Amino acid sequence: MKKPGLLLVISSVGILLFLYLPLMAVAFFSVNSSKYGLVWKEFSFKWYVRMIQDPYILNAALNTLILAVISTAVATTLGTALAIGMENFPWGKRLKSFLDSILHLPVITPDIILAAALVVVFMFLRKLMSIFEPGLLTMTIGHITFQIAFVALVVRSRIASIGHNVEAAARDLYANNVYLLWHVTLPLLMPGIIAGAMLAFTLSLDDFVISFFTSGPKSVTLPLLIYASVRRGITPEIHALSTVILLLTVILVFTFERLTRIQNRAKNNPAKGRK
């Protein structure tokens, strides 16, 4: 491809600035010591200190973390099993395309519809069991529902890229089912599983809509807290909190990129990528 013209460079940088300007403004005002108005006073970390002393914020952070860890753990397990089940067995064409559309369902359904559907199903379940009161449990179930599909899709592409020669070789050497799964399949899939888990974790941290519909009064997460405080009036602590979440996202994205790049390199050149 030829070298880009000056116009292309300027417009691209402009477009990226358009994406980053708001985020930079948040980071900028999070280290500003003035409480009211958007006027620069002096550099200070005091809002970060206030933030980690705020019991509401700490509680919400804890909820967010519990929710993300548990839902990611469950979704990664179920999603990986689903991917292995779909790819490693001789299914008929029709069953396969049916499974495929079920798998894509959580990806294409607008999240507000998933949220509405969950509200209705929890209402019915509540009549059977009282544990389905809106709270961390219902939120976790909601998150797992969309995470499974993303994990399965990532792991599936990993399965497709490694092929099944190693597995067939292990079979020839009399590996039984458990041994094959534990010592051959799972280790080979590990980069894909980790990438899928990180994707699921990030999705859970990011989610607002599902949490908003399924949360209870005691299960406030960070996005819900920020949303609520926007209604009440933003304080600089919220800027500090948002900046921390932003940085966390950046770290997660970088790690995820690294992983997928290593995986791609392994795909193109199997000898180099393996440890």
Next chain:
Amino acid sequence: MKKNKRTIWRGELTTTGKLARRGWLFMSPGFFWICFFLAIPCLVLVLVSFCQREAYGGIDFTFTGENYSRLMGFGGLLGWTPDYIMILGRSLLTAAITTFFCVILSYPIAFFIGSRQGNSKYVWLTLLIIPFWTNLVIRTYAWFLVLAPEMPPARFAAWLGLIDHGAALYPGTFAVYLGMVSTFLPFMALPLYASVEAMDWSLVQAAQDLYSRRTRVFRCAILPQTYPGLSIGIVLTFIPCMGMFVVPDMLGGAKYMLMGNLIQQQFGVSRDWPFGAAISFFLMTITLVALIIIRKKGLKHL
């Protein structure tokens, strides 16, 4: 897999029945989870949309098409009102305009990243991916800061006489579009970039050698080649845009209602689930139609 035949599958001597049982053992937890918490609830949602609302927000299972006729504007106190249809139309319009701007802004950035070499490509790509993963609520409220009265954009608008001095640029249509486009831009730009990366540039070269005008080069040599990415981008932008409620809720003020806000209102303060379900079903139908149209068009171009 009807008969239980002996077979060799990837180096294993087994029977088809055994394989099927083992395969289902792997799949069933995830498969039934999605069925139980998504596929079946969506069907229940359709069922609920034909029910009536009970006095205290419950669901009365007597079947009626009332929710749909209400959505079309009938059955209000004054006979026919266009309120809901206006909201549906506005959602479609907002989604279409947002998608349009995302396409326009995505092409330059996709080509730019495509033209980078080596490590610098990954840096620019990561810069595009980070907003994609940033929390929506944070990204939306961040616009409050940029559009605040003290900041240059609002001052400039006031200087031009577009708004009063000391007023903010939000809430309003302009702020909603800013928020929407910045939210969905990465969803369009990333798949488009993937297509640009796979493009055959000799076709563009050939078109230029044969003295095509630049618009013609784009229409005949670039557009068909980037269509796969473009169509994925449109799906990822248009469909979530229709159901979006965070951005219009925060940046649009009380008057700017989209379908997403309407659904949220029915499941929230109004506690009219059957009506909310009817709107959800309407949104689902539009989603499906959009997917089918895009898939058909995509086939035509291939």
